[in-house]
Amino acid sequence: MGNICMKKPKEPKQSPEEVLKNIKVVFVIGGPGSGKGTQCERIVAKYGFTHLSTGDLLRAEVASGSARGKELTAIMEKGELVPLDTVLQLLKESMLAKAADSKGFLIDGYPREMEQGTRFENEVTPCQFALYFEVSDMTMTKRLMGRAETSGRVDDNEDTIKKRLKTFHDITTPVVDYYEKQGKLKKVSAEAGPAEVFTQVEGIFDEMLKSGSSPLKDAKVIFVVGGPGSGKGTQCAKIVEKYGFCHLSSGDLLREEVGSGSERGKRLNEIMEKGELVSLDVVLELIREAMEKKMSETKCFLIDGYPREMNQGTRFEKEITECSNVLYFEVSDDTMVSRLMERGKTSGRVDDNEQTIKKRLQTFHNQTQPVIDHYTGKNKVVKISAEGGVDAVFTEVQTFMNSKSW
Numbered sequence: 366m367g368n369i370c371m372k373k374p375k376e377p378k379q380s381p382e383e384v385l386k387n388i389k390v391v392f393v394i395g396g397p398g399s400g401k402g403t404q405c406e407r408i409v410a411k412y413g414f415t416h417l418s419t420g421d422l423l424r425a426e427v428a429s430g431s432a433r434g435k436e437l438t439a440i441m442e443k444g445e446l447v448p449l450d451t452v453l454q455l456l457k458e459s460m461l462a463k464a465a466d467s468k469g470f471l472i473d474g475y476p477r478e479m480e481q482g483t484r485f486e487n488e489v490t491p492c493q494f495a496l497y498f499e500v501s502d503m504t505m506t507k508r509l510m511g512r513a514e515t516s517g518r519v520d521d522n523e524d525t526i527k528k529r530l531k532t533f534h535d536i537t538t539p540v541v542d543y544y545e546k547q548g549k550l551k552k553v554s555a556e557a558g559p560a561e562v563f564t565q566v567e568g569i570f571d572e573m574l575k576s577g578s579s580p581l582k583d584a585k586v587i588f589v590v591g592g593p594g595s596g597k598g599t600q601c602a603k604i605v606e607k608y609g610f611c612h613l614s615s616g617d618l619l620r621e622e623v624g625s626g627s628e629r630g631k632r633l634n635e636i637m638e639k640g641e642l643v644s645l646d647v648v649l650e651l652i653r654e655a656m657e658k659k660m661s662e663t664k665c666f667l668i669d670g671y672p673r674e675m676n677q678g679t680r681f682e683k684e685i686t687e688c689s690n691v692l693y694f695e696v697s698d699d700t701m702v703s704r705l706m707e708r709g710k711t712s713g714r715v716d717d718n719e720q721t722i723k724k725r726l727q728t729f730h731n732q733t734q735p736v737i738d739h740y741t742g743k744n745k746v747v748k749i750s751a752e753g754g755v756d757a758v759f760t761e762v763q764t765f766m767n768s769k770s771w
Contacts, residue, residue, distance in 0.1 A: 385460060385490045389414075389469030389573070392476060394541065395498030396533040397526070398505035398512070400555050400562060404498065405471050407563050412570055413468035415460075419475055422455040423447060449484060457489055469493075478536050479543060491679045493573055495544040496566070498555040502530050547676060548646040581656050581686050585665040585771065588672060590736065591694030592729045593722065594701035594708070596751050596758060600694065601667050603759050608766060611656075611663035615671055618651040619643060645680055653685055664771040665689070674732040675739060691740040692765070694751040694758075698726050 391414070395401035405416045426434045427441075433451070440447055460470055472492075476482035486492060509526050544550040553565045587610075591597035601612045622630045623637070629647075636643055656666055668688075672678035682688065705722045740746045747765050751758045 384464050388460065388464055388490055390490055390492045391471050392492050392495040393471050393473045394495055394537060396500060396505050397529050398508035399498040399500045400559060401498045403559050404563060404566055405473055408471060408566060414471050415463050415467040416471045416473060417456060417459055418473040419452050422459055426455060449481060453484060453488060476540055479539055482540060491683050494549045494551045497541055497550055497552050499552050500555045504556055505530060548644050584656060584660060584686050586686055586688045587665060587667050588688045588691045589667050589669045590691055590733060592696065592701050593725050594704040595694040595696045597669065597694045599755055600758060600762055601669055604667060604762065610665045610667050611659045612667045612669060613652060613655050614669040615648050615652060618655055622651060645677060649680060649684060672736055675735050678736055688745065691746045693737060693746055693748050695748050696751045700752055701726060
């Protein structure tokens with residue numbers, strides 16, 4: 366009797382959104398003559414990334430003679446701008462076509478202005494970072510004038526170069542500032558020769574790929590969200606006691622680091638004493654380190670009071686691991702005010718007064734509602750009605766916990 370071969374069941378086909386969700390994307394920004402094209406070639410050769418330029422994609426579509434190509438030709442012949450919807454569609458199609466064979470994508474000369482960046486990150490996938498090749502105008506002018514001797518390009522003349530550089534700065538400075546504030550800007554000083562510049566680029570890419578291979582990719586994580594006075598701290602303690610999960614709070618981690626007296630702790634103390642916000646990069650670093658220490662001891666991590674706003678959630682999921690669920694302790698403002706006012710009688714906390722409490726609640730709703738909406742759209746939010754007493758609320762928590770295999 367011959368061997369019987371069982372056919373392996375086909376895996377369900379992934380949607381375009383799922384395919385692109387875990388793809389590494391790097392935006393590449395730099396003025397004309399910054400050398401970003403040369404550096405992109407080196408990144409492709411060493412790291413197996415795919416280099417995409419919106420200009421090249423538009424030209425290829427026009428040359429294909431497709432119906433869309435003809436529409437683009439008509440738009441460009443009128444001197445009009447190609448709609449961002451079309452540019453995003455071309456990028457998405459090209460990424461999907463090459464996703465299986467690529468380690469990641471370099472989107473070259475993108476975003477040129479803010480809407481391009483925000484639309485791409487909302488509709489395609491968040492970028493890992495924006496790689497900015499920083500060069501003085503003098504150096505860029507000198508390089509372009511040198512190129513003009515052989516390029517034959519009509520725009521390689523000093524007058525036109527100055528206009529191009531001004532346009533670049535006017536449009537791109539807000540983009541650079543935005544990603545710097547997000548903690549997602551990697552600056553490369555590109556005044557030197559290609560080899561020296563690439564040494565800096567290698568450091569950035571090696572660090573990204575090292576963090577991308579983190580053992581935490583398989584960790585189970587629950588984000589725990591709730592307003593001040595929602596009782597989430599008390600419920601986290603009960604979950605830890607019953608289920609053996611690891612409870613992490615970014616606030617506690619920051620205080621511990623300051624208390625440790627380490628160099629990083631001293632820097633954090635200085636930042637907080639000035640009343641400045643600690644960068645998300647540092648917060649994520651502390652959470653990642655704490656998770657790596659406890660990974661072998663726990664079935665699941667409860668990340669408490671996180672994410673407070675959308676960027677915290679997207680960065681965590683991109684750089685550490687995806688959350689399994691968001692546990693949202695839903696309570697009316699009246700109940701939260703009443704609980705915090707009661708606590709204020711004994712807590713000694715200066716922020717436990719009615720006026721400050723109302724401001725804190727308004728801030729919570731403004732920042733956190735988009736987070737709830739985002740994860741509700743992904744079917745990950747578990748709402749716990751937390752109006753009742755501690756035990757009644759925990760009964761509801763257990764119903765959710767017992768429905769999962771941890």
